[in-house]
Amino acid sequence: MAPVITIENLSKKYIISHQKQERYLALRDVLANGAKSVAHKLIHPFSSTVNGTYEEFWALKDINFKIMRGDRVGIIGRNGAGKSTLLKILSRITEATSGKVSIKGRVASLLEVGTGFHPELTGRENIFLNGAILGMSKVEIKKKFDEIVAFAEVEKFLDTPVKQYSSGMRVRLSFAVAAHLEPEILIVDEVLAVGDAQFQKKCLGKMDEAGRDGRTVLFVSHNMGVISQLCSTCVWLDRGEVRDIGQTGSVVNAYMLSGISDLSGEKTFTDDVEKAAQLRKVTLIDKGGSVAQKFDCDHPITIKLEIKVRKPVAGLYGYILLCKPDGTHVLVSDSFDGVASNPLDNLPVGTWSFTVIIPPRTLGHGDYMLQFSLASHMADNFFVDAPGIVCGFSIDDVSSKRGNQRTGFLSTLLDWSKLEA
Amino acid sequence: MDSQSELVLEAGKTERHYWKDLWTYRELFYFLAWRDILVRYKQTAIGLAWALIRPFLTMLVFVFIFGKVAKLPSDGVPYPILVFAALLPWQFFSNAFMEAGNSLISNANLISKVYFPRFVVPASAVIVSFLDFLIAGIILVGLMLWYGFAPDWRIVTLPLFISIAFVAAMGAGLWTASLNVKYQDVRYIIPFVVQFGLYVSPVGFSSTIIPEKWRLLYSINPMVGVIDGFRWAILGGNAQIYWPGFSLSLLLVLIILITGIYYFRKTEKSFADII
Numbered sequence: 260m261a262p263v264i265t266i267e268n269l270s271k272k273y274i275i276s277h278q279k280q281e282r283y284l285a286l287r288d289v290l291a292n293g294a295k296s297v298a299h300k301l302i303h304p305f306s307s308t309v310n311g312t313y314e315e316f317w318a319l320k321d322i323n324f325k326i327m328r329g330d331r332v333g334i335i336g337r338n339g340a341g342k343s344t345l346l347k348i349l350s351r352i353t354e355a356t357s358g359k360v361s362i363k364g365r366v367a368s369l370l371e372v373g374t375g376f377h378p379e380l381t382g383r384e385n386i387f388l389n390g391a392i393l394g395m396s397k398v399e400i401k402k403k404f405d406e407i408v409a410f411a412e413v414e415k416f417l418d419t420p421v422k423q424y425s426s427g428m429r430v431r432l433s434f435a436v437a438a439h440l441e442p443e444i445l446i447v448d449e450v451l452a453v454g455d456a457q458f459q460k461k462c463l464g465k466m467d468e469a470g471r472d473g474r475t476v477l478f479v480s481h482n483m484g485v486i487s488q489l490c491s492t493c494v495w496l497d498r499g500e501v502r503d504i505g506q507t508g509s510v511v512n513a514y515m516l517s518g519i520s521d522l523s524g525e526k527t528f529t530d531d532v533e534k535a536a537q538l539r540k541v542t543l544i545d546k547g548g549s550v551a552q553k554f555d556c557d558h559p560i561t562i563k564l565e566i567k568v569r570k571p572v573a574g575l576y577g578y579i580l581l582c583k584p585d586g587t588h589v590l591v592s593d594s595f596d597g598v599a600s601n602p603l604d605n606l607p608v609g610t611w612s613f614t615v616i617i618p619p620r621t622l623g624h625g626d627y628m629l630q631f632s633l634a635s636h637m638a639d640n641f642f643v644d645a646p647g648i649v650c651g652f653s654i655d656d657v658s659s660k661r662g663n664q665r666t667g668f669l670s671t672l673l674d675w676s677k678l679e680a
Numbered sequence: 681m682d683s684q685s686e687l688v689l690e691a692g693k694t695e696r697h698y699w700k701d702l703w704t705y706r707e708l709f710y711f712l713a714w715r716d717i718l719v720r721y722k723q724t725a726i727g728l729a730w731a732l733i734r735p736f737l738t739m740l741v742f743v744f745i746f747g748k749v750a751k752l753p754s755d756g757v758p759y760p761i762l763v764f765a766a767l768l769p770w771q772f773f774s775n776a777f778m779e780a781g782n783s784l785i786s787n788a789n790l791i792s793k794v795y796f797p798r799f800v801v802p803a804s805a806v807i808v809s810f811l812d813f814l815i816a817g818i819i820l821v822g823l824m825l826w827y828g829f830a831p832d833w834r835i836v837t838l839p840l841f842i843s844i845a846f847v848a849a850m851g852a853g854l855w856t857a858s859l860n861v862k863y864q865d866v867r868y869i870i871p872f873v874v875q876f877g878l879y880v881s882p883v884g885f886s887s888t889i890i891p892e893k894w895r896l897l898y899s900i901n902p903m904v905g906v907i908d909g910f911r912w913a914i915l916g917g918n919a920q921i922y923w924p925g926f927s928l929s930l931l932l933v934l935i936i937l938i939t940g941i942y943y944f945r946k947t948e949k950s951f952a953d954i955i
Contacts, residue, residue, distance in 0.1 A: 273953070286863035351689065351795035352952045360689040368794065375790050379719050391711035392794050394704075 261363070262325040263444060263475050264349065269322040269358035271344050275314045318344040320499040322358070326477070326492075331470040333490035333507060334479045335514055340496040342479045346446050349477070364443025364475075367393050369434065378422035382413050382432060385421050389436045403439045410461070411435035431458055438465045445469055448479045463489060483511050483585045515584035515626075522628065522651030524552035535572050536603075536633050537644045539610065540565040543629075543652050556624065556656045556670040560617040566603070566633070567610045572643055574635040575603045579615060581627050589622065589668055603633070623670045624656040624663045698945070702797045713804040716779075717811060731815040735771050739764050739819075742884035752885045757915050758827040764820050765914040766883045766907045768813060769845045773852075773903055774874045776809035780853025781870050784861050788955045798948045802857045806850050813842075820914070832916035841909035844933055848902050851937030854944040861951050882907055888920065895925050902936065905929020 319341045326332055334342050347353045348360065350368035375392040376385050386407055390400040400407075408414055411431040413424075421429065437445070447466065466476050466489060480486050486493065486507065493510035495503040503510045524543040531537055545551035546558040554560050564577065577594040592615065594603045602613070629650040633643040656662045656670055687697070721728055739760060746752045747759035754762050780802035784791060787801050824831070860866040881903045882890070890898050898904055905926045911919040 285865040286859065286869070287865055289863065347952070348689070352792065354949045355689065358690075362687045362689070375794065377715055377719060379722050380715065384715070384718065388711050388715050391708045392790065392796070394708075394796075396707055 261328065263328045263330075263363045264326040265359075265361045266322055266324055267359045269319055269345075269348065269360060270317060270356050271319040271341075271348060271353070272356040273316045273318055275316050317499050319348075319355070322496075322499075322501055324494060324501060324504055326475060328363075328475060329470060329473045330492055331466070331476040331478065331490045333486040333493040333511075334477060334496065335481075335483070335486060335493060335511065336496035336502075339498075341499040342496055343448065344499075345496065346448055346477065346479060349444075350446055362444065365394065365440075366444045366446060367437055367440045367442035368446035369437045369448065376421050376429065376433065379420055381420055382408075382417045382424070385432065386436055389433060390440070393437055393440050394442075395440055407432075407435045407439050410438065410465075412458075427458070434462055434465075438462070438469075442474065444475045444477065446477045481586070483515060484587075487511055511585075522648065524650060524652055525550045526649050528646060530567075531644075532569065534644050535570040535638075536566060536568045536575055536606065538564060538631055538633065538646055538649070539567045541629070541631065541649050543650055552652045554652060554654045555658075556622070556654055557619050557658050559619050560622075560652070560654075562615040562617070562629065562650075564613045564615065564631070565610060566606070566613065568606045568608050571605050571607055572635050572638060573605055574637040575606060575633060575643060576601050576635065577603055577613070578632045578634060580630040581617075581622070582630065584626050584628060589627065590617075620670050620672055622654055623665065623668050624654050626653045627651065698797060702799060705796045705800055708796055709800045709804055712800060713807040716804060716808040720808065728815065731812045732819060735764070735767055735816045736819055738771075739767055742767070746884040750885075752889060755886050755888060755915065755919055757919075758823070758829060761820070761823050761827060761829055762886060762911070762915065763884060764823055765911050766881075768816055768820060769841070769906050769910045770878065770881055770883045770903060771816065772809055772813035772845055773849045773906070774877065775812060776806040776846075776849030777852045777856065778870055778874060779805035779809055780849065781856030781860055782867060783853075784857045784951065784955065785867065791955055792952050798951055799944065802853045802944075803850070806846065806853055809849065810846070830916075831914055834913045834916055838910070838913040841906060841913055844909060844930065845906045847937050848906060848933045851933065851940040854940035855936070858944045858947040858951075861955050862947060877901070877903065886911070886919075887922070895922050896928060899925030899928045900932065902929045902932045905933070 322341075322345065334345065336342050344353070346368065348355050349362070350366055352368075375389050377388065380388065386404065387397070387400055391397070395403075408417060411428070411434070413428055413432055416424065416428065421432075424432070445466070463485070466478070470476050470491075476489075478486065478490055490507045492505065493503075493507040494501060495510050495514050503513055525541070527540045528538060530539075540563075542550050542563040543552065543554075544561040544563055545554055562579065566577070579590075579592045580588060581590040582588050594601045594613075628648045629652070630648050632645040632647075634641050634645075635643055654670075656665055659665055659670070659672060742763045743759050746763070747754065783801045783805040784798065791798060791801070823829075856866060856870055860870075880901055887895070887898065887904060887908055899922070906929065908919075908921050908926060908929075912921040
């Protein structure tokens with residue numbers, strides 16, 4: 260079978276300017292700098308002109324792969340791995356610095372929810388507009404109009420301006436339009452993050468169907484569960500390069516395993532003066548009091564948090580999520596859990612340390628990732644500091660009879676006692 | 681689009697698809713213009729009337745200041761008609777210039793998320809201003825009826841001058857649209873240019889009051905040629921056109937358009953990266 264997408268030696272370079280004082284390029288600065296450098300040249304005709312420093316950043320480096328007709332390809336990788344850049348090049352939003360891409364057939368990209376929706380226009384008007392933006396003809400939209408409306412479940416609100424829609428309705432409508440485009444190649448970037456579970460299921464069904472109709476789907480997601488369910492092949496991008504490509508199962512496994520090894524039991528964060536409160540350091544400490552990444556079920560795991568407060572935040576609380584490498588949530592704890600009232604609320608200026616102790620025989624054996632955030636319902640953006648996944652660790656069950664063969668999420672040993680006859 | 685056609689994207693070689701794509705995306709062009717028109721008349725409470733009220737009030741002020749207070753010559757036609765024949769192309773140009781100049785920025789989310797020839801965006805902004813122009817044209821017809829002023833055969837040449845105004849607006853709009861993406865302070869310059877342009881263009885007065893020796897220099901403002909052309913076509917035998925100046929204006933309009941397209945095409949590739 261012939262490939263529908265052939266990517267050869269594809270690279271994309273961005274140039275990052277290090278002139279910190281300028282947030283954006285202004286014509287007056289360009290003119291002023293131009294005049295300055297001319298003046299500089301006149302005064303010192305032999306010295307080189309002083310410019311700001313620029314740094315090259317390769318978002319993609321020499322990417323090569325082929326996608327066959329009807330393939331459902333998952334693209335995975337950490338933030339900044341080049342996934343979005345790749346999709347942007349394939350959907351022609353941006354141009355590659357070098358290399359070549361051949362695409363057979365119409366490409367529809369669903370890069371963000373509600374792109375091209377105009378809030379003042381009604382649902383009906385926006386269907387036409389969005390369809391046209393995605394490359395549908397008026398005749399085509401008219402033909403599919405009823406189907407789109409039914410899929411999006413917005414019949415009652417067709418003549419309501421989209422600004423009054425809920426975010427869920429917007430997602431449904433935009434996905435519905437794109438899903439009915441019937442392109443040969445559909446590019447989807449994380450849309451399923453929004454919308455209720457039922458609608459997500461419907462979207463997956465639609466994408467599944469597209470694949471079976473011989474259409475090609477490219478899907479970017481951080482959700483390994485969805486990737487595994489939907490995609491037959493997977494491309495793992497790491498720092499702009501293809502790290503692995505092949506059967507979804509093996510690529511996803513390799514990716515998840517790297518998740519832990521790339522993380523450590525200790526992480527320090529650089530000062531960010533913009534943040535009122537910030538996690539400066541997190542450490543995982545074992546029974547002996549030293550930093551560790553490997554633990555066993557029989558001893559407590561201490562999470563030590565160092566939090567710097569620059570301005571007291573009303574209602575501030577901490578949030579910890581322990582999850583499996585595949586994203587499954589195992590345990591959530593926040594600073595309201597303790598016996599004392601929330602110790603982070605209105606914490607005075609200074610650097611404070613906290614410990615959170617996971618009791619022995621709580622978590623089952625396996626790999627874990629620790630996600631942390633500081634938030635307040637009274638803060639402007641809710642999140643005060645959200646560093647995301649900060650640590651990784653693994654636990655072994657060394658004492659129970661089954662040991663690491665024990666399945667399930669918990670390692671709690673239950674007491675079995677025989678009642679008197 | 682032909683579904684079986686193969687698209688080859690190669691660094692630095694997008695040019696050959698471009699004009700073909702523009703044709704492919706002609707419906708999007710129509711939809712964007714349609715959207716802008718819908719939004720425009722939905723957002724203003726008085727809707728369509730706004731397109732009539734604005735030029736009408738401006739005209740009254742100009743007639744009062746230049747016609748009554750300054751008592752400038754009117755070339756033998758009612759002063760309101762003299763003013764309005766110039767105000768029409770001027771408002772078309774200034775609106776189109778402003779709207780096109782801001783069009784890429786206001787469609788930033790679209791540009792950073794979906795591919796289509798970016799040319800469509802400023803072009804549809806110009807089209808929307810053209811609609812306002814047509815609506816405002818009703819006032820001119822009304823004024824002519826009111827003063828019993830009948831145009832002569834020259835009125836049939838009006839579409840020619842309309843297209844020159846169109847080209848001028850498009851060219852200038854393309855320049856500002858691309859500069860606006862790259863340099864974020866351009867949007868503060870646009871209103872100034874428009875305001876300044878109104879004073880240096882012969883809108884409130886006839887360009888015949890400019891001394892003969894300065895006429896050619898005056899025509900460096902491309903709108904002078906456009907406005908003179910409008911007056912020549914609408915006011916009939918009473919208006920004269922200064923041909924050397926008109927040719928200069930016309931030449932400049934074409935240069936602005938061609939360089940505008942060239943600069944827009946050159947910077948277009950990077951729009952999505954910097955917007």
